[in-house]
Amino acid sequence: MAGSSEATLVEENFPPARPAPALSYSARLLFKYGQPHRIIAGAIHYFRIHPEQWQDRIDRLVAMGINTLDTYVAWNFHQPYEDVAPDFTGWKDLAKFITLAGESGLDVIVRPGPYICAEWDNGGFPSWAVSDPEMVLRSSDPLFTGVVEKWFDQLLPIIEPLQACHGGPVVAVQIENEYGSYGDDKEYLRWNRKALLDRGITEILFTADGGTDYYLDGGSLPDTWATATLGSRGEEADAVWQRRRPGEPFFNVEFWNGWFDHWGEDHHTRGGVDAAAEAKKILDLDGSICLYMAHGGTNFGLTSGANHDGAIQPTVTSYDSDAPIAEDGRLTEKFYAMREAFFAASGRELTPIPVHLERPGAVIPACTFELTRGTALLDFVRAIKPVHSIKPMSFEKLGLDRGLVHYSAKAVLPVGEATIKICDLHDRAYVWVDGKYQGVLTDATCEEGVKVTTAGGLAAVEILVENQGRINYGPFFGQGKGILDGVLINQRYIFQWDQRPVNLEKPLSELLQVGTAEDSSDNLESPNSSGTKENPATDGSAATDGAGAGYFHGELRIEKAADTYLSLPGFGKGVVWVNGFLLGRFWEVGPQVTLYVPAPLLKAGANKITVLEFEHGGTHAELHEEPNLGLIGVTYVEDLG
Structure with missing residues (x-):
C-alpha cells in the first residue's frame, strides 16, 4: 500500500464480520492462511476450450508445477442478448470449471471484469450493454454502472460460494482490468471494488x-x-x-510468455528458454507469477476481438498464443522450460509427467474431401427480411452483435466515372452496382472510395459489410459496427436504404433455409464475378476462379473421432461450421492456415462441413495432422516506456 511500510489485508480491508481471506501480505511477503506463499499460476479460459477437454487441460496445468488457475469471465459468452437471462449451464458452467480446478488441487483466481480485454470480442461486453451513445464506458457514469450491476447480480452469486472461506478454491478476485491503460476514474474503481464486496466477495481483491x-x-x-x-x-x-x-508483494499477474496474432500480420512466437529465463527473474525476486496464457485455446465462432492502430487489426481464430500448452493440448518445449523453473522455485524435485499427458494425442489421418457449391452469397443475404431507413443503420441499431449487414439503395449516378465512398465504415464492405461487383472497401480505404463507370441514371447499389471483431483494447473500445454515417456518390449522400442483418450465430439449419427458393430475387454477381485478376489480399481486391461466393458443403467420413486441423485451399475469406457448430473465421491472408477442430466436435461416420465464403470459393477441404499457424515470426516484447 502506498505510503505504508507494511500492510495486512486481513486487518485493514475487512470488518470483523467478514471471513478472513485466504491470502494476506505483510512487508512484501505473501501469506496463505498465515504461512509464506507464492502464487505460481497459469491462465486458462473456459470459454476457449471445449468443456469435454476442461479436465485434460487442467491436468496439464498441474503437471507444469502450477498451484493456481486464473480465468477471466466473459459477459457476452453468458448473455449475448439483453432479453435472455445469463446462462451458466453446459459450456458456460463457470462453477463446474472452477470446481474441477479445485478438485485437481488448484487455487483459482477469478477476473470478472466486466472489462476483460483478452483479445475477446468487445473486451467481453455484449454489444447491447454498451451501445447507448450517451453512456461513458468504463466510468462511474450511472448508465454504465447500472447495467454492470445487473450483470454482477447474476454472476457473483456463482462465484461467492466457491470462495476459500466456504471451502472452495477461489482465493482472489480482480477489480476491473488494466484500467490504467484506459482511464483514471478512481470513483469507478472504488465502485467496482464495493460492488464485489457488497455481493459477498471476501477473498483478497486486486x-x-x-x-x-x-x-x-x-x-x-x-x-x-x-x-x-x-x-x-x-x-x-x-x-x-x-x-x-x-509493503506489497510483487505479483506479475499476466506474464506474457507468448503473444497473439492478427490476420495479415506476422505469426508471433517466443522461445521457451527465453520466456522461462524472464519468468525466473521474477521468481528470484520472491515474486509471484501467472503465465498469460498457460493454455490459450481457440476463439471459436465469431468471438475473436480486434485491435486498432490506424486501421482495424482483427485477431485470428486460434488463441494458441505460443503458450506452453498448445491449442490442441500438446506439451511444448516452453512447457518443459517453465516446469523446471516452477519446480525449482517451489523447492520441489522434478517428478515424472503422467504418460497419457506426454503421449501425442490421436489425430485423424490427413485427407482431402470435396466441397460442393450451395446457395450463392447474395441470394442468401438478399432473401432476409429488410429494415428500411433514410440513412444506413449500424449493427447496433439493427440489434445485431456479430455477422454481416447487407445494405441496398437506389441512387442516381452521373454519366462516366463516379466514386462511391463510405463514411465511417466498420469494418469491411463488398460493393456492387447494378449487379456488377466493384471491389472492397475497408475502414482504412472507405473514404477514398471505389471508382465506378456508368451510363448514368438510376442504379442499384449493394454493400455487404462484415464485422471482423469488436475492438477489445484502447480508446476505440466500444466502437460500433457497420456504416455509422453514410454513403456518398462523389460528395452527394445516398438516402433511403434497406438493411438485412445476417446473424451467423443462428442455428445453421435456419441459415441454410434462407435464399434457397428458385425464384430468389435479382441474380447479382458474387465478389469474384467482376473479372478482375487482382490478388485478394489486404488491398481488398477479389480473385476470380469461377466458383464464386456463398455456401459450400462437404461430408467428412471418419472411423473414430479425434483432433484434426482443417484448411480450405483456394478459398478466400469466410466462416466454417463443423456438424452445425460455428468453428470460426478463415482468411487466406494468414498467418493462420489451419483451424483446430477438437475431437468432441466430430463423430464416427459422416460429419457435415459447411463453409460460407465471402470472396472466392475452392473445390475441396484438407485435414492435416499438424497445425499450421503461420511461419515462425517475430517475438513480441512490450514497450514499458
Missing part, C-alpha cells in the same frame, strides 16, 4: 496494470493490492512497486 508509474497512476487504488502485467523487464517493474507500493 487491480492489474502495466509495470510502470504511468499505468499505476490510472489503475491502482491505495487500499487494494496492485499487480502487474508485463512480459519482460520484471526487475524494473519490481523497483517501481518497491517505490510506489511499499
